[in-house]
Amino acid sequence: MVVGYRRGVLLPEPSVPGAELPVRAVLPATVDAVRSRGTAVLVAPPGSGKTSLLPLALGDALGGTIIVAEPRRMATRAAAARLATLVGEPLGQRIGYAMRGERSGGSGLRVEVVTTGLLVRRLQQDPELPGVTAIVIDECHERHLDADLLLALCVDIRANLREDLAIVATSATADTVRLSRALGTDVPAPVITASAALFDVAIEWAPPPVPVPLLPGGRIDPRLLDHVAAVVRRALTENDGDVLVFVPGEAEINGVTRRLAGRNVLPLFGRQSRAEQDRALAPAATRRIVVTTSVAESSLTVPGVRVVVDSGLAREPRTDQSRGLGALVTCRVSRSSADQRAGRAGREAPGRVYRCWSATSHARLDEHAAPEIATADLASFALALAAWGAPAGDGLTLIEAPPVVAMTAATELLSGFGALDDAGRITERGRRMTAVGAHPRLARALLDGTPRVGADRAREIVAMLSDDSGRDLGDDLPARWRALRRGDDRGATARWREEAERLGRGTTADNPPGGAAGRGTRGVPDDLAVGIVVGLAYPDRIARARGTDSATYQMSGGTGAALDPQSPLRTTTWLAIAVADRAPGSADARIRSAAPIDQQTARDVAGDLVSTNDQIRWDDGRVVTRRVEALGAIVLNDVPLAEPDPLLVQAAVRDGIRRRGLSVLRWSEAALALRERLAFCHAHLGAPWPAVDDEALLADLDEWLGTELASVRGSRDLARIDVASALRRLLPWPAAARFGELTPERLQVPSGSEVRLAYHGAEPPVLAVKLQEVFGWTVTPAVADGRVPVVLHLLSPARRPVAITSDLASFWAQVYPQVRADLRARYPRHPWPEDPLTAVPTGRAKPRR
Numbered sequence: 001m002v003v004g005y006r007r008g009v010l011l012p013e014p015s016v017p018g019a020e021l022p023v024r025a026v027l028p029a030t031v032d033a034v035r036s037r038g039t040a041v042l043v044a045p046p047g048s049g050k051t052s053l054l055p056l057a058l059g060d061a062l063g064g065t066i067i068v069a070e071p072r073r074m075a076t077r078a079a080a081a082r083l084a085t086l087v088g089e090p091l092g093q094r095i096g097y098a099m100r101g102e103r104s105g106g107s108g109l110r111v112e113v114v115t116t117g118l119l120v121r122r123l124q125q126d127p128e129l130p131g132v133t134a135i136v137i138d139e140c141h142e143r144h145l146d147a148d149l150l151l152a153l154c155v156d157i158r159a160n161l162r163e164d165l166a167i168v169a170t171s172a173t174a175d176t177v178r179l180s181r182a183l184g185t186d187v188p189a190p191v192i193t194a195s196a197a198l199f200d201v202a203i204e205w206a207p208p209p210v211p212v213p214l215l216p217g218g219r220i221d222p223r224l225l226d227h228v229a230a231v232v233r234r235a236l237t238e239n240d241g242d243v244l245v246f247v248p249g250e251a252e253i254n255g256v257t258r259r260l261a262g263r264n265v266l267p268l269f270g271r272q273s274r275a276e277q278d279r280a281l282a283p284a285a286t287r288r289i290v291v292t293t294s295v296a297e298s299s300l301t302v303p304g305v306r307v308v309v310d311s312g313l314a315r316e317p318r319t320d321q322s323r324g325l326g327a328l329v330t331c332r333v334s335r336s337s338a339d340q341r342a343g344r345a346g347r348e349a350p351g352r353v354y355r356c357w358s359a360t361s362h363a364r365l366d367e368h369a370a371p372e373i374a375t376a377d378l379a380s381f382a383l384a385l386a387a388w389g390a391p392a393g394d395g396l397t398l399i400e401a402p403p404v405v406a407m408t409a410a411t412e413l414l415s416g417f418g419a420l421d422d423a424g425r426i427t428e429r430g431r432r433m434t435a436v437g438a439h440p441r442l443a444r445a446l447l448d449g450t451p452r453v454g455a456d457r458a459r460e461i462v463a464m465l466s467d468d469s470g471r472d473l474g475d476d477l478p479a480r481w482r483a484l485r486r487g488d489d490r491g492a493t494a495r496w497r498e499e500a501e502r503l504g505r506g507t508t509a510d511n512p513p514g515g516a517a518g519r520g521t522r523g524v525p526d527d528l529a530v531g532i533v534v535g536l537a538y539p540d541r542i543a544r545a546r547g548t549d550s551a552t553y554q555m556s557g558g559t560g561a562a563l564d565p566q567s568p569l570r571t572t573t574w575l576a577i578a579v580a581d582r583a584p585g586s587a588d589a590r591i592r593s594a595a596p597i598d599q600q601t602a603r604d605v606a607g608d609l610v611s612t613n614d615q616i617r618w619d620d621g622r623v624v625t626r627r628v629e630a631l632g633a634i635v636l637n638d639v640p641l642a643e644p645d646p647l648l649v650q651a652a653v654r655d656g657i658r659r660r661g662l663s664v665l666r667w668s669e670a671a672l673a674l675r676e677r678l679a680f681c682h683a684h685l686g687a688p689w690p691a692v693d694d695e696a697l698l699a700d701l702d703e704w705l706g707t708e709l710a711s712v713r714g715s716r717d718l719a720r721i722d723v724a725s726a727l728r729r730l731l732p733w734p735a736a737a738r739f740g741e742l743t744p745e746r747l748q749v750p751s752g753s754e755v756r757l758a759y760h761g762a763e764p765p766v767l768a769v770k771l772q773e774v775f776g777w778t779v780t781p782a783v784a785d786g787r788v789p790v791v792l793h794l795l796s797p798a799r800r801p802v803a804i805t806s807d808l809a810s811f812w813a814q815v816y817p818q819v820r821a822d823l824r825a826r827y828p829r830h831p832w833p834e835d836p837l838t839a840v841p842t843g844r845a846k847p848r849r
Helices: 022-037 052-061 073-087 118-123 146-159 177-181 221-239 250-259 276-279 335-348 359-363 378-390 404-416 430-435 441-451 456-467 477-486 490-502 526-537 598-606 646-660 669-685 693-700 701-710 715-719 723-729 733-741 808-823
Strands: 038-043 067-068 095-099 102-104 111-115 132-137 164-172 192-193 201-207 242-246 264-269 289-292 305-310 313-320 325-332 350-353 542-545 553-557 560-564 574-581 590-598 610-619 622-630 634-640 747-750 756-758 763-770 789-797 801-805
Touching: 022 038, 022 052, 022 164, 022 192, 038 177, 052 073, 052 111, 052 132, 052 164, 067 073, 067 118, 067 590, 073 095, 073 102, 073 111, 073 276, 095 456, 095 801, 111 118, 118 146, 118 378, 118 701, 132 146, 146 164, 146 177, 146 378, 164 610, 164 789, 201 335, 221 250, 221 305, 221 350, 242 335, 250 264, 250 289, 264 276, 325 574, 335 350, 378 404, 378 430, 378 441, 404 441, 430 441, 441 456, 441 526, 456 490, 456 526, 477 490, 477 526, 477 693, 490 723, 526 574, 526 590, 526 598, 542 590, 542 598, 553 574, 553 590, 574 598, 590 598, 610 646, 646 701, 669 723, 669 733, 669 756, 693 701, 701 723, 801 808
Parallel strands: 038 164, 038 192, 067 111, 067 132, 095 111, 132 164, 201 350, 242 289, 242 305, 264 289, 305 350, 560 590, 763 789
Antiparallel strands: 095 102, 313 325, 542 553, 542 574, 553 560, 574 590, 610 622, 622 634, 747 756, 756 763, 789 801
């Protein structure tokens, strides 16, 4: 018996069928924690009753209205129906639910189950929540973005506005440290843990006989679906009860269903009609196979299930922030997700799970799936934070900080749409976008599309885009729109019309920017109307064909994109792309849905991306000057520039020299020698003598080469530059007056000859001279004010080095006698005196007799 709070108003007695779940045992502790601390975390496995019994217990204990926030629409409706059944009333009396475009119950509800996204929007409109005593945020372990945001807003409300508002977070996993800390103010919130699953679940490892890896782009190999279907047939023969099959997405649901034709197979996924979902979630008299996705992993209970067959795969959203492209990526489940799936088999009796992978592979799975905040498009998140008055989350307690790159991309998008000001604060336009209750891209398309194509058409097109309605009909969006209007798929059409009606409530269009109003709403064909609205939502995905015979396109955002070769859009020059995804390693994205437009429409809807720039650049040995008009990365016009800015031309030449290197200049012997002498002075004398290595010269091109650059238009002009004269501009004054003295080009030797000095940067200079010309020279010459001795290369009469020295006295005393002995017979016409210090120096040989 539950004690500690009023009983019998909402929470049924344990004897009531369905009210004896494991969570019941910890309800008193949970309620006590809420009463004493105002917050709590309830940990309980799937199917243990936390969604069913906790709100009723809180309603009994606290009075007022209890709001339960669920991550998915299907779970919201199912949870409300379950609660109404437990209290023995029809939906809408004391138990109700609400989600975007759908509601059951009025103002007198005791428990209301809502989607997390809807509750976030409610809080934006009225954060005080009059009459609400507690908020239960369900399935927090799934780390959905809306749930993370909702938790932060609730904590902020409790800290600054409603200290009496109770907040309880529930989780199916015990990894609650960060959740408890975020929920608590001064100290972490209490964590109450319910018992494990009701019944044991046996594990059967059932990997395919041959490994079946994921195909490129995350596609599923048909052999894996064959194997899943075979495991289902095996499970049916080895067990009693219904079978719940987990696969990654709708395509795989359809594939497994086809392979099990003739059996009672019921699909279960988010885009189904309400009637189809109710059929899969209702108890049945006959044995059935329910094939589903991760939606049934933790927030739904499918009655009658005794067996789970798990493909081991899930489909999760990923965003390529650098390209602005989103995709659903097929990936391996985490171990915690696999455990939750398995627990569905032990909900009502002992069960069994067949895992389509090995125990070894299981050990390599990630412990938990990545939180959505780490991988998702954060535009809606960023707009909600700004609307709350906390741009980028400043001042809020978030379980995890958003990635900087993703948050920057989101903020730039919103600023471009006029939703945020320069300081990141929400604008009045941003508040109108928030009121639409759709992704900011679609909200912008609705506001700006209404005056262009008319209110009805704008709503219908945005409604089609909001849940990718009719995506099974191909990539041609105008064709999808016509099919929805005809009602080809009644379920899809019903959802689409509901969303269109919702968008019509309270939406106020903006005035179009200059030039757009003239297009009006009359005379715009339906096909073009779709393109206008899509282009307004995704201006960075406006695309133009790369060639007349190609189905590949260049998007304004910079990424390439390709149509299916059989697409009816393949002959269209311009497209407004709504959905495109790029597989890892692929150069181009795959276009999933688009509408045809023309160039004028592209200029209209993506006007902010149109720019005209003068491009002056060094290209393959010449200066290229063009005037380029572009829409993002798409070049619209490219014409020669008649009178380019001389300063920009010089900048292009400088850039060309820096990229190609100083070798593009013609270096004469005089220029090379001057550079070596300057390098010598810099190395041995320091300032003010400049560095003249490649890095230094390239960095200071303007200082020594600026005048010559003004007339350069190509490589030939560069070759005509007098580099030696240009380098002389680097000589520092007044020290330059002594340049010849410090680094003489020639030295006079004892014979009277003027011999050239060879400089090699920081190395001592070399004087190559015939040995006979330096007889009597005992002191080695030096340069740089006597700081650096010259290195003498003493040459034979054939001008071959016989000795290298910087110490002449030592050479004459120790080396010369051996040189004389070796060479006097070979060169008899040249003097080889015994005493070179008293001999007459000469550069001549003895005359022949």
